[in-house]
Amino acid sequence: MPILERDDAQIWRRRTTGQSLVRWFGWLLGVAIFVYCWQLISESTTWFFVWDAPRIANDIWTRATPPKWEYITQLGRPIWDTLNIATLGTIIALCMAVPVAFLAARNTTPSALFIRPIALLVIVSTRSINSLIWALLLIAIIGPGVFAGVIAIAIRSIGFCAKLLYEAIEEIDHTQVEAITATGASRWQVMAYGIVPQILPAFAGIAVFRWDINIRESTVLGLVGAGGIGLQLSASLNVLAWPQVSLILIVILVAVMISEWVSAKVRGAII
Known part of the structure; x- marks a missing residue:
């Protein structure tokens, strides 16, 4: 936690310039990795089925209810x-x-x-x-x-x-x-x-x-x-x-x- 001097006044900063640059570089690298992985996932995903998933889930739920209680035997x-x-x-x-x-x-x-x-x-x-x-x-x-x-x-x-x-x-x-x-x-x-x-x-x-x-x-x-x-x-x-x-x-x-x-x-x- 360095204290910088400017015009005879002390200004408190949580990180030095170098620490801030390293932190921002880490965030930038993380975002770049996320974007790259998301592109790979998107290329191998059929988005039509993803957007249609709620309808399919509702259809399966309709077919599955009520349970077949006599099957419990x-x-x-x-x-x-x-x-x-x-x-x-x-x-x-x-x-x-x-x-x-x-x-x-x-x-x-x-x-x-x-x-x-x-x-x-x-x-x-x-x-x-x-x-x-x-x-x-x-x-x-x-x-x-x-x-x-x-x-x-x-x-x-x-x-x-x-x-x-x-x-x-x-x-x-x-x-x-x-x-x-x-x-x-x-x-x-x-x-x-x-x-x-x-x-x-x-x-x-x-x-x-x-x-x-x-x-x-x-x-x-x-x-x-x-x-x-x-x-x-x-x-x-x-x-x-x-x-x-x-x-x-x-x-x-x-x-x-x-x-x-x-x-x-x-x-x-x-x-």
Whole structure:
């Protein structure tokens, strides 16, 4: 915040001339990038469909209302499959994420030079690929169905759970660990009595939170053939059965709301 002198009077300015020029140049560069990107988007966009979108949306809304309520009798099994995909996938992921987290944490890994980088690679690789992509790959390998959806959810969840868990392991109170170590306890005893009790609340919270996320993700896996209510949604969309589509969306919304409520209650009880 320089103070400039003019005719024996001090004039306060927030920035110097050089700082102002840099700031304006940054704004100019940002606007130029935006304009360039907008031109690229405009060239590949059919604006007729964009301007006609409100009419199409209103037409679909008219066709989709009221929902076909009698179709709900056929959604019991698909929504049950969706819940099973999310639950089983979360359980499998947690079973695999726990050892990965202990191998990735600096204070529990057997080798920070060799084993920890491998564990971190597993965490990054499983988190970086969306569950839909995992489902597409698994459907090509093991075929369509609920099993492919369960494995896709499990693989996608390993990195998420392991990352949060190994961060919780690194943040434990080392005083308790040192006290147990001073008694002559073995490495496994230190882990069982000094580390695990401290991370159990974090583990429970991570498990419930990830299950809540997996409920949402499993509802759309059926769009690629991985079972669940998404399969019914895809079939209804293919035949333009809009009243069925609206009912399926309502069921998905209710299922997600219930899972959110259960997740919030469980996390509140744990915390």
